[in-house]
Amino acid sequence: MSTPRTLAESTTLRIGGPASAWVVARTESELVLAVTRADAEGIPVLLVGGGSNLLVSDEGFAGTVVEIATRGLAADTDESGATVTIAAGENWDTVLAHLVTRGWAGVEALSGIPGRTGATPIQNVGAYGQEVSQVVHSVRVLDRTTGAVRRLDNAACGFGYRTSVFKRDPARWVVLSVSMRLISGGRGFVRYAELAQEMGVSVGDEASLADIRAAVLVLRGRKGMVLEDADHDTWSAGSFFTNPIVTDEVAVAIAADCPRYPAAEGVKLSAAWLIENAGIAKGFALAADSRAAISSKHTLALTNRGNAHAADILDLASAVTTRVRDAFGIELDIEPTLVGLER
Numbered sequence: 001m002s003t004p005r006t007l008a009e010s011t012t013l014r015i016g017g018p019a020s021a022w023v024v025a026r027t028e029s030e031l032v033l034a035v036t037r038a039d040a041e042g043i044p045v046l047l048v049g050g051g052s053n054l055l056v057s058d059e060g061f062a063g064t065v066v067e068i069a070t071r072g073l074a075a076d077t078d079e080s081g082a083t084v085t086i087a088a089g090e091n092w093d094t095v096l097a098h099l100v101t102r103g104w105a106g107v108e109a110l111s112g113i114p115g116r117t118g119a120t121p122i123q124n125v126g127a128y129g130q131e132v133s134q135v136v137h138s139v140r141v142l143d144r145t146t147g148a149v150r151r152l153d154n155a156a157c158g159f160g161y162r163t164s165v166f167k168r169d170p171a172r173w174v175v176l177s178v179s180m181r182l183i184s185g186g187r188g189f190v191r192y193a194e195l196a197q198e199m200g201v202s203v204g205d206e207a208s209l210a211d212i213r214a215a216v217l218v219l220r221g222r223k224g225m226v227l228e229d230a231d232h233d234t235w236s237a238g239s240f241f242t243n244p245i246v247t248d249e250v251a252v253a254i255a256a257d258c259p260r261y262p263a264a265e266g267v268k269l270s271a272a273w274l275i276e277n278a279g280i281a282k283g284f285a286l287a288a289d290s291r292a293a294i295s296s297k298h299t300l301a302l303t304n305r306g307n308a309h310a311a312d313i314l315d316l317a318s319a320v321t322t323r324v325r326d327a328f329g330i331e332l333d334i335e336p337t338l339v340g341l342e343r
């Protein structure tokens with residue numbers, strides 16, 4: 001089954017030309033077959049889930065898009081919780097709504113994130129004090145170097161801030177399903193200051209999963225991070241830059257009001273703060289009639305104001321990184337995957 005369409009129709013940035021071929025994989029075996037067949041024939045493959053982390057060239061993709069549309073959720077329950085296995089193609093937020101209804105805790109703060117479940121371990125999705133790496137039990141994958149289907153346990157996934165073995169070696173792995181270990185009881189902990197403030201509780205307090213989910217959806221909506229057709233602030237790939245992790249020496253030189261968080265290899269600084277304090281305000285665009293602009297609700301989101309080309313986004317990204325480099329000597333890294341493009 002092949003349905004050629006443009007990547008603009010399948011990405012949240014709504015940018016990108018057509019693909020040479022398009023396969024919608026609705027079962028795991030269709031997914032494995034589509035990728036292994038293309039690999040055997042030497043045809044490039046672009047895996048697309050929700051398209052929420054992709055910036056694709058206007059020329060499109062000279063190869064086969066394999067759209068991950070697999071479905072299924074199975075729960076293995078015990079006295080303390082559940083091990084839930086979710087097909088890669090399941091819409092992440094639909095899954096979250098279900099998990100919260102079942103009272104299973106561990107990912108409620110990741111509510112409202114666009115995209116499909118299989119993408120979440122790849123960039124170790126995180127928000128409001130949780131990261132999927134904290135609950136991933138194992139990930140079932142196709143290893144394209146051998147054609148074998150394997151299960152990687154949490155340690156083998158090599159998780160870090162917005163990274164994993166899947167992100168480091170994208171040509172090797174296809175995520176087929178994700179198993180997560182969740183805790184029963186319907187309550188979770190609030191671990192992010194802004195979320196606690198929104199809920200009128202303190203960091204570390206307990207709250208119902210439904211209340212946490214509702215508050216996260218309000219916060220994300222306010223930041224333009226919940227997809228909304230009519231709101232161009234949401235035509236984005238979420239955070240376009242990761243928060244830079246710098247050494248203690250670099251961090252002390254940055255003004256104290258820049259939010260910072262401890263990280264494995266140093267200090268994580270707020271990229272949004274650095275961008276704003278380098279002189280780029282919310283809503284910034286390179287020209288009055290630019291088709292790309294910084295979101296008017298969050299400086300980390302680069303947005304398509306309608307009919308933007310990939311180059312418009314890249315030019316804006318380059319202006320942001322230049323200004324931050326000039327102001328602070330810090331190099332911002334791009335978070336979304338670039339397809340057919342170079343920075």
Ligand code: EPU
Nearest residue numbers: 127128129238239241242243259270272273276297298299
């Ligand atoms: N800030 C600004 N300007 C803004 C927004 C934020 O100066 O427009 C400053 C504020 O001082 C704020 C601080 O940055 O206190 C942190 O902002 P926020 O809580 O929005 O978090 P973030 O670090 O900008 C990260 C993730 C988001 C995630 C939020 C909430 C990354 C790259 N981004 O953003 O994830 O939703 O935390 O936990 O780590 C994504 O990765 O696509 C994403 C949306």
